[in-house]
Amino acid sequence: MHNLTIAQLAKGLQSKDFSSVELTQHFLARIAELNPAYNAVITVTAEQALKAAAAADKRLAAGNAPALCGIPILHKDIFCTNGVRTSCGSKMLDNFIPPYSATVVENFEQAGAVVLGKTNMDEFAMGSSNETSFYGPVKNPWATDCVPGGSSGGSAAAVAARLAPGATATDTGGSIRQPAALCGITGLKPTYGRVSRWGMIAFASSLDQGGPMARTAEDCALLLNCMASYDDKDSTCIDRDVPDYSADLNNSIKGLKIGVPKEYFSDGLHAGTEDAVRSALAELEAQGAELVEISLPNSALSVPAYYVIAPAEASANLSRFDGVKYGYRCEDPKDLNDLYTRTRAEGFGEEVQRRILIGTYCLSAGYYDAYYGKAQQVRRLIQQDFEKAFAQVDVIMGPTCPSPAFKFGSKGDDPVAMYLEDIYTIATNLAGLPGMSVPCGMVESKPVGLQIIGNYFDEARMLNVAHQYQQATDWHDQMPASIQQGAES
């Protein structure tokens, strides 16, 4: 059952080939058996899952159940789940049990989806390798000595290892697309404002966006149909109708104009990754798409602009963790200041502390204009690059990341080496554009991701292109060798 896609599982449930309880038991058993090797899931909610599955079976029996009714999924541990620990990968929230659920979580609940548990992630979503998690790193199912990417590495590895057919994730600078690429799955970061951020623990509020991860574009469309909604409780949510993202999947891509930015094929790109991406572009060309060379001249500025804006917003957002109302509190504080400073020094890991310090520096008196103001202007320049490009082309494509999954610890002590991992993904967050990653090849037995960037609210077209690509290729069907042993479907 675990080799079926969400679309296939939904058909199986509707036609009573199996029940949601059977499906849920199957995936819970897989998590129990295989997760210790990957550390992708950090909380399993077996009891609630089986209860939800039984309820879903009733809805299915009654007929007219929604598409995701009875489908098991996992939530990234950044989404608040009422009554279930939501740690955000941090010691700070290791004991935090939210008294409410995120809007995204509620949407899935209403659709009758079954939540198997919560996935591991970089602490407060700050990282590209999952090495910053308080719960230890997630291992890449394709090569367990390599990182799964981050910050949504737990969700990506879980989907790749068939511990769940789909999962939620979030993306601030590449945290859906980069782990999707490194784990050989499909992931989509929607337009900023498409998915409610309410109850999604904030990192950088002007960049954060939730989105789906699954094995196929068709499944991502089904998940996005449920995730996307207008929400009064998120003041940056855009009030706009949610289309049926599954409706355009089978459209022909004849005549589609694909922009290929020359800056995304520069020196730092792994030769094998480049070959895989170029082959994918050739495949789309063979299907009738037209490749147009474009330029995004300010691309190189996206990483520096991001490392002002994201830490600045994070330093403000994370000031709420003070040991007073919830979360970690240090032992025996001698006064209020000691309570704050030791709680935060002990509760936050090194990378999170570093970003708070950088953000504080950039926002402090005398530096605000030179850093934050300047970065917001550069952000405009980056957006204008995309605007010009989209006047010429329908979608933009290139690699998701510069190279395949790297070994644990290989980025060394320099934080900047890790930051450059997101060199091709950050610009879309700065511009607020949607982006996705689709498996398009293998290098050194590890997956490569093709990035598809769309215009604002053009997710349906991106999913259409990705689906057409997946109809003609089977990279998304590949299975890591480590999960093949004893894998009974």
Added chain:
Amino acid sequence: MSIERHEIEKLATLSRIAINENTITEVSQRLGSVLELVDQLQAVDTSGVAAMPHPLQATQRLREDEVTEINQREAFQAIAPDTEDGLFLVPKVIE
């Protein structure tokens, strides 16, 4: 680019994060490396470019001033480190 010790101490105070004395050099080096990266922005000519606070030029919505939330004090206090009589407790602030 490196950051002076007194600057790190000031950042630590502003951020309310206690920094261990023997890690200051390391913290300073790593912050310096990040600041070197972001300093690339200084070379860019941005005269006349408007800052971009929101990708879609959205503004904050206003709503009627009505109570929309229910009182959940007990649920919120149940997850607090220390409470008494409906209040959140912290170490004594005023002698």
